[in-house]
Amino acid sequence: xxxxxxxxxSVDLDVLDRNLARMAAFTxxxxxxxxxxxxxxxxxxxxxxxxxxxxxGLTVATVAEAEIFSGGGCTDLFIxxxxxxxxxxxxxxxxxxxxxAVAVGVDSAASAQALAKHAGGLVEVLVxxxxxxxxxxxxxxxxxxxxxxAARAGLRVRGVFTFPGHxxxxxxxxxxxxxxxxxxxxxxxxxxxxxxxxxxxxxxxSTPTAWYTDTADVSEIRPGVYALNDAQQWELGSCEPADxxxxxxxxxxxxxxxxxxxxxxxxxxxxxxxxWNTGYGRLPDLPEARITAQSEHHTTVVFPAGTPLPEPxxxxxxxxxxxxxxxxLNDELVITSRGEVVxxxxxxxxxxxx
Amino acid sequence: xxxxxxxxxSVDLDVLDRNLARMAAFTxxxxxxxxxxxxxxxxxxxxxxxxxxxxxGLTVATVAEAEIFSGGGCTDLFIxxxxxxxxxxxxxxxxxxxxxAVAVGVDSAASAQALAKHAGGLVEVLVxxxxxxxxxxxxxxxxxxxxxxAARAGLRVRGVFTFPGHxxxxxxxxxxxxxxxxxxxxxxxxxxxxxxxxxxxxxxxSTPTAWYTDTADVSEIRPGVYALNDAQQWELGSCEPADxxxxxxxxxxxxxxxxxxxxxxxxxxxxxxxxWNTGYGRLPDLPEARITAQSEHHTTVVFPAGTPLPEPxxxxxxxxxxxxxxxxLNDELVITSRGEVVxxxxxxxxxxxx
Numbered sequence: 001x002x003x004x005x006x007x008x009x010s011v012d013l014d015v016l017d018r019n020l021a022r023m024a025a026f027t028x029x030x031x032x033x034x035x036x037x038x039x040x041x042x043x044x045x046x047x048x049x050x051x052x053x054x055x056x057g058l059t060v061a062t063v064a065e066a067e068i069f070s071g072g073g074c075t076d077l078f079i080x081x082x083x084x085x086x087x088x089x090x091x092x093x094x095x096x097x098x099x100x101a102v103a104v105g106v107d108s109a110a111s112a113q114a115l116a117k118h119a120g121g122l123v124e125v126l127v128x129x130x131x132x133x134x135x136x137x138x139x140x141x142x143x144x145x146x147x148x149x150a151a152r153a154g155l156r157v158r159g160v161f162t163f164p165g166h167x168x169x170x171x172x173x174x175x176x177x178x179x180x181x182x183x184x185x186x187x188x189x190x191x192x193x194x195x196x197x198x199x200x201x202x203x204x205x206s207t208p209t210a211w212y213t214d215t216a217d218v219s220e221i222r223p224g225v226y227a228l229n230d231a232q233q234w235e236l237g238s239c240e241p242a243d244x245x246x247x248x249x250x251x252x253x254x255x256x257x258x259x260x261x262x263x264x265x266x267x268x269x270x271x272x273x274x275x276w277n278t279g280y281g282r283l284p285d286l287p288e289a290r291i292t293a294q295s296e297h298h299t300t301v302v303f304p305a306g307t308p309l310p311e312p313x314x315x316x317x318x319x320x321x322x323x324x325x326x327x328x329l330n331d332e333l334v335i336t337s338r339g340e341v342v343x344x345x346x347x348x349x350x351x352x353x354x
Numbered sequence: 355x356x357x358x359x360x361x362x363x364s365v366d367l368d369v370l371d372r373n374l375a376r377m378a379a380f381t382x383x384x385x386x387x388x389x390x391x392x393x394x395x396x397x398x399x400x401x402x403x404x405x406x407x408x409x410x411g412l413t414v415a416t417v418a419e420a421e422i423f424s425g426g427g428c429t430d431l432f433i434x435x436x437x438x439x440x441x442x443x444x445x446x447x448x449x450x451x452x453x454x455a456v457a458v459g460v461d462s463a464a465s466a467q468a469l470a471k472h473a474g475g476l477v478e479v480l481v482x483x484x485x486x487x488x489x490x491x492x493x494x495x496x497x498x499x500x501x502x503x504a505a506r507a508g509l510r511v512r513g514v515f516t517f518p519g520h521x522x523x524x525x526x527x528x529x530x531x532x533x534x535x536x537x538x539x540x541x542x543x544x545x546x547x548x549x550x551x552x553x554x555x556x557x558x559x560s561t562p563t564a565w566y567t568d569t570a571d572v573s574e575i576r577p578g579v580y581a582l583n584d585a586q587q588w589e590l591g592s593c594e595p596a597d598x599x600x601x602x603x604x605x606x607x608x609x610x611x612x613x614x615x616x617x618x619x620x621x622x623x624x625x626x627x628x629x630w631n632t633g634y635g636r637l638p639d640l641p642e643a644r645i646t647a648q649s650e651h652h653t654t655v656v657f658p659a660g661t662p663l664p665e666p667x668x669x670x671x672x673x674x675x676x677x678x679x680x681x682x683l684n685d686e687l688v689i690t691s692r693g694e695v696v697x698x699x700x701x702x703x704x705x706x707x708x
Contacts, residue, residue, distance in 0.1 A: 003442055005417075005708035039650060039699045061651045081651060084607045084617070084667050090358055109609050110666050127381065135652055136608035175379075253438045254461050254490035261490045263438070268707045269681050271625040296393060296678055297415045297435060297517065297707070298489055312464050313438050324650055328621050329682070331705055351685055353622045353651070354359035 001334070001341055005262035006251040006315060009326065010334040013342060015245035016227060017049065023210065023226050024053040030215040033337060035059050035078060035203070037224030040324045043333060044072035046227060057101070059222040063092050064352035070100040072348065078203070080222060082107040082128055082136045083115065088146035089354075090118025097122035100353050103158050107137050110148030116153035124158040126203060127192065128306050130179065131184035133165035143188035144195035151197055159201035160188040161222075167208035171236055171276050178212035181205075188216040208238045230323035231282040232274060241284055246333070247317040248281075248326070250299065252310050258302060264318055265297040270325030282319045286310070291318070355688070355693055360605040360669060361618035363680065364688040367696060368543070369599040370581060371403065377564065377580050378407040383568040389413050389432055389557070391578030394678045396703035397687060398426035400581060413576040418706035424454040426702065432557070433518050434515060434576060436461040436482055436490045437469065443708075444472025451476035457512050461491050463503030468676040470507035478512040479504050480557060481546065485538035486531065487519035494541035498549035505551055513555035514542040515576075521562035525590055525630050532566035535559075545601040562592045584677035586628060595638055600687070601633075601671040602680070604653065606664050612656060614663050618672055619651040624679030634672045640664070645672070 001010070027034040036050045037059040045155055047058055047069055057076025060066050066077050077096070082105050085093060096102055097119065104119075106112040107128040108247040115125065127146045130137035136147055147157045164183055167177040181204045189199045205213060205221025207229075213221050228246040233239040250264035266280075271294065275281055279291035280299060288307060293300040299318065303309055310316055320326040327333070328350055355364070381388040390404045391413040401412055403424055411430025414420050420431050431450070433668045436459050439447060449457055451473065458473075460466040461482040469479065481500045484491035492500055501511045516538055521531040543553045559567060559575025561583075567575050579587055582600040587593040599685040604618035620634075625648065627634055634653060635643035642661060648655040652671065657663055664670055674680040681687070682704055 005442060005446075007707055043400060081617075082608045082615070084605050086667070088359060092359075108666060111607070114667060135647070135649065197412065251438050253465065254436045261436070263435075264707070266626070266679060267705075271679060272620070293489070297488065300489060313468060314464060321476070325620060329705065329707075351621075351683065353361055353684075354617075 004334065007248050007268040008334055009246060009248050009330050010336050011228065013335050013337045015243065016046070019227055019229065019243060019245060020049055020053045023223060023263055024055070026211065027221060028054060032213065032215045032218065034221040035220055035222050036227065037080070037222050038069055038349070039065065040224035040327065041227055042327055042347045042352070043345050044069070044348050045291050045345045046070065047074055056220070062352055063096065064354045065349045066096045067092060067350055068349040070096045075100045077101070078103045078126070079105065080163070080289045081105050081110055084111055085115045085116055085118045089123065092121055093119045105148055105161060106146060109146060112146065112150035112155060113153045113219050116155050116165060120154045124156045126159050126161040126201065127157070127188065129162050129184055129188040131162040131164050131181045133163060135163070135165060137162060140184045140187035142190055144191035147192040147197050148195045156257055157192065157197050158193060159199045159203065160185060161203035164204060164206050164209045167206050168232065168236070168274060174208035174236070174238065175212045178209040178214065182214035182217040191233050207233055208236050225323055226322045231319045232277065234278055234282060234319065241287065244284065244319050246323055246326070247319055248285060249315050249317055252312050252316060255309055255312050260301050262299040262301060262316055262318065263297060265295050265299055267296045267298070268329055269294070269318065269320045270322055270329060272322035272325050274321070277321055284317055284319050286316070314344060328348065358688065361602050361622040362688055363602050363684050364690050365582065365600050367689050367691045369428070369597060370400070373581055373583065373597060373599060374403055377577060378409070380565065381575060382408060386567065386569045386572065387574040389574055389576050391434070391576050392423055392583065392703070393419060394514065394578035394681065395581055396681055396701045397699050397705070398423070398702050399699045401426065401428055410574070413578070416442055416706055416708060417450065418708045420450045420456065421446060422703040422706055424450045429454045431455070432457045432480070433459065436465055438465055439469045439472045441472055442479065449474055459515060460500060460504055463500060465662045466500065466504035466509060467507045470509050474508045478510045480513050480515040480555065481511070481539055481542065483514055483516050483542040485516040485518050485535045487517060489517070489519060493514060493536045497542035497544055498545035501546040501551050502549045505685055506612060507540035511546065511551050513553045514539060514546060515557035516556060518560050518563045520561050520589070522586065522628060528590070528592060529566045531569065532563040535563060536568035536571040537706060559589050562590050579677055582677045585673045585675045586631065586674065589631055590638060595641065598600045598638065598673050600677050600680070601673055603669055603671055606668050606670060607668050609663055609666050614655050616653040616655060616670055616672065617651060619649050619653055621650045622683060623653070623672065623674040624676055624683060626676035626679050628675070631675055635675050638671055638673050641671070673690045
């Protein structure tokens with residue numbers, strides 16, 4: 001690994017498998033289904049391991065991701081996104097539906113009608129509801145009306161879903177947000193049933209909320225980041241530092257009193273930074289250091305007074321803030337076990353935005 | 355273009371060429387050299403147009419970018435980065451130097467010695483100095499010592515350079531930062547001459563500072579963003595909205611009172627946001643709108659009370675905040691002229707981080 005050009009991403013296979021097994025056991029014990037979000041890793045080999053560990057299928061964000069994961073052998077996909085389907089995207093979605101069971105999110109009568117027009121009969125839908133994140137999704141009480149519109153357009157309604165993204169709003173928010181999630185999903189499912197439709201899946205989940213899921217009201221969860229983890233989960237407390245499977249390796253290229261510059265910047269790591277993050281990622285081997293600034297190819301690492309700085313030319317590992325963004329910037333993951341390279345996996349769905 | 359799947363990036367060729375011509379004329383009139391930073395566009399066709407418009411060569415950030423642009427026919431490259439050259443990177447750098455004149459940044463005796471060991475005799479160096487951005491680079495008065503160490507290691511010293519990145523620190527900062535840049539470069543050049551070495555190039559520049567360059571002290575500038583422009587330059591006042599050549603086109607996928615959701619998020623646009631940005635980009639056709647939130651595949655656009663919201667399913671253009679990050683997330687640029695698609699250009703150096 002000393003010969004690999006920096007920056008590069010590596011995944012500790014043993015940590016990855018432990019993360020996958022832990023979430024699979026958590027959901028299995030509670031009788032919930034696990035449908036991991038593949039946007040985190042975009043990697044066929046990790047998807048396969050998730051399915052082998054008991055996942056019922058995968059979640060993806062785009063038709064392009066559905067194309068790649070269905071092409072790679074996944075036969076059960078939920079596009080957890082309020083797609084707007086036109087003729088061209090409809091043709092692609094129909095092609096995916098020929099090789100996999102496909103469900104799609106809808107959050108309006110209009111989007112359901114567009115979907116029905118271009119891919120009706122081939123895909124099921126889940127109605128997206130807003131449980132407090134205030135992005136897409138209708139209010140829970142409106143889920144029945146959207147479900148009915150979808151059914152009237154000829155679509156089979158599978159159930160309801162939400163993304164409790166406000167679990168990322170503050171350290172420790174996950175527990176309360178999981179309560180909101182369960183309440184919103186319960187209300188939405190009731191609204192769909194009141195409209196005379198069955199609800200077979202009630203889908204929620206995210207990595208910060210997953211461990212608090214109320215499986216009395218939520219039948220399926222869709223965490224993504226848990227597979228690899230990152231500095232956001234570390235700093236949120238959703239994982240331990242030892243649970244971080246993916247790191248970037250960078251070289252110290254410059255040093256000045258109190259700080260060094262690494263050759264991994266936003267173009268390799270991503271530029272996400274939550275207000276509660278201590279910086280643009282963490283250094284697992286130097287946890288007292290702080291990444292105070294980031295440019296496209298520079299990361300500035302500051303050390304407490306008196307701490308010895310790493311030598312110029314030495315290599316340093318970085319835990320990125322948001323691994324979903326990081327993976328999408330890179331073509332390949334170097335897979336390691338016990339410090340040795342054991343494989344290289346392509347980021348097959350990198351850039352699959354459409 | 356209505357058939358292209360969203361999100362996609364398009365470049366208005368006429369605006370691009372006008373931007374290239376304006377900066378080329380500005381530098382030519384002042385007798386300065388223009389060496390545009392190709393990290394912005396990562397595109398061979400744009401590099402060719404810059405060289406045809408009079409640029410003396412290109413600036414790049416990594417050996418990988420140098421490989422791609424030299425492979426594409428550029429014969430004069432400056433890697434404006436304090437590279438740490440080991441054996442493997444040295445072999446790649448030597449291969450680039452067989453087909454192009456190559457200069458590299460150094461900011462320590464140690465990095466100069468590593469460079470000399472693995473690629474000595476084949477590349478020239480410029481000493482990087484810090485003009486106030488406080489990233490890499492030595493203090494201007496120390497440039498002579500670094501230059502002397504490089505010369506003693508057997509490297510030919512071309513001159514000094516700086517990146518006035520603190521021109522991005524606040525709206526209107528560019529003018530004052532250009533003054534600091536010129537002063538730092540003058541002091542650095544004097545220090546190198548005092549060490550008994552010639553200084554043939556004094557290199558500075560960035561898009562926010564370029565128009566204020568003091569060409570009495572700065573012989574070459576390296577702006578990058580000016581070719582395409584973005585919402586940061588728009589909001590900094592470094593360009594007019596009409597000078598933005600690159601836009602992303604997205605579809606309205608969801609609508610709620612007061613806001614819509616677009617299907618272009620951080621994975622297509624990038625996640626950069628300066629403290630003074632009004633949001634995560636701008637809408638050129640709806641300038642009163644604000645992008646208040648961004649996820650990986652969602653952009654939340656808020657409209658002033660009473661403003662009609664775009665229809666679900668309609669398409670909206672977005673000017674990303676930081677075009678260098680945006681281009682690096684995409685494989686292709688759709689080239690337009692007068693509203694028609696005239697070509698498609700590959701982002702040849704996408705992901706070229708090493």
